[in-house]
Amino acid sequence: MNAPPRPHEAGPVTVGVDLGGTGTRIVVLDADGTVRRETSSPTAAGISPTRAAAELADSIAAAAAGFALRAVGIGASGPVDRLGVIRNPDTLPAYSDIPITDIISDRLGIGCVIDNDAVTAAIGEHNNGAGRGSDTLLVVTLGTGIGVALFCHGHAARAADGSHPEAGHLAVNGPSAPCYCGLPTCWEQLASRTALDRLTGNRSAELAIKARTGDPDAAAVFDVYGRRVGAGLGTLLTLLKPDRVVIGGGAARYLDLAETGMRRSLRRAPGFTAVLELRAAELGNLAGAIGAAILARRTA
Incomplete structure (x- = not known):
């Protein structure tokens, strides 16, 4: 059996960063799309940008130590404006309103690009994951918030000003869930992974085990959560x-438990119910970082 190549033999690599509201993931991706190294840490807070x-x-x-680093890509919890500046003081206060790509480029001496984390997750899944072969792919990331990206014929759909639409902040029916976006009930506040943890009293993993072994009360919690995911997803399916x-x-790890409630929420009159091909992300929590590294390889 051949030994795996040492870092300096791997050729040029790109680094992808997934800058989330609670956690930051970094991957080193080689030219073949293989993750050579990954790290994770809490997202910085309480310090200057x-x-x-x-x-x-x-x-x-x-x-990237030991590798020939070619470029860096960042996927950040948005909004990210057309100039590549994060405008998200509510979720990423330590990284907002600064020229982050210029700072990193100057410090490392290489190119750095940035996009919304929903876009980089879609790039990752479209290229290396569950979105392969899709012409019109919708990726919904249920994390600290909700990220949404439509990947149409190889390109992410954008607003007229070049920014990425913040589709996680849809108005939905449901219990009161005020959001910093200004809505009294927001899809992100009802259906993100953070919202699921609130719903389960921070016992999501424990209740999932019970639900999978036949506990009806635990299963009912995930059914409620699925219906809340479907509340916003139905609007997106109708439009897109x-x-x-x-x-x-x-929250994708609980898709098997939430899918029935989700599909029930999506059910409408004949001719209006979407025919839904639904898949769990294959790249897991690394989708955004892998997509960011692919973005860097293409554009930086």
Whole structure:
């Protein structure tokens, strides 16, 4: 059996960063699309943006140590404006309103690009995961918030100003769930992984085990959650009509428990119920970071 290549034999690599509201993941991706190294850490908070960006650059350099680093890509919890500046003081205060790509480029001496984390997750799944072969792919990431991206014929759909639509902030029917976006009941506040943890009293994994072994009360909790995911997804299906939907993020591990409630929520009159090809993300929590590394390889 041949030994795996040492870092310096792997050729040029790109690094992808998934900058989430609670966690930051970094992957080193080689030219064949293989993850050569991965790290994770809590997302910086309570420090100045300049220091946060400098420390992130140091973490990238440490992750890529021993490799020939070509470029860096970042997927960030949005909004991310057309200039590549994060405008998200509610979720990413330590990284907002600074030229983060310029800081990292200057510190590391390589190109750095950024996009919304929903877009990079869609790039990852479309290229290396459950979205392969889809012409019109909708990726919904159920994490700290909800990220949504439509990948149509190889390109992410964007607003007229070049920004990425924040489709996680849809108005939906349901119990009161006020959001910093200003809505009294917001899809993100009802159906993110964070919302699921609130619903389960931070016992999601424990209740999932019970639900899978036949506990009806535990199963009912995931049925409620599925219906809440479906509340926003139904609007997106009506508007966008994708040929495939991929569910990612931390809550995707419970898709088998939530799917029945979700599909019940999507059921409408004949001719209006979407024919839904639904898949769980194959790249798991690394989708956004892998997509960011692919983005860097293409554009930086």
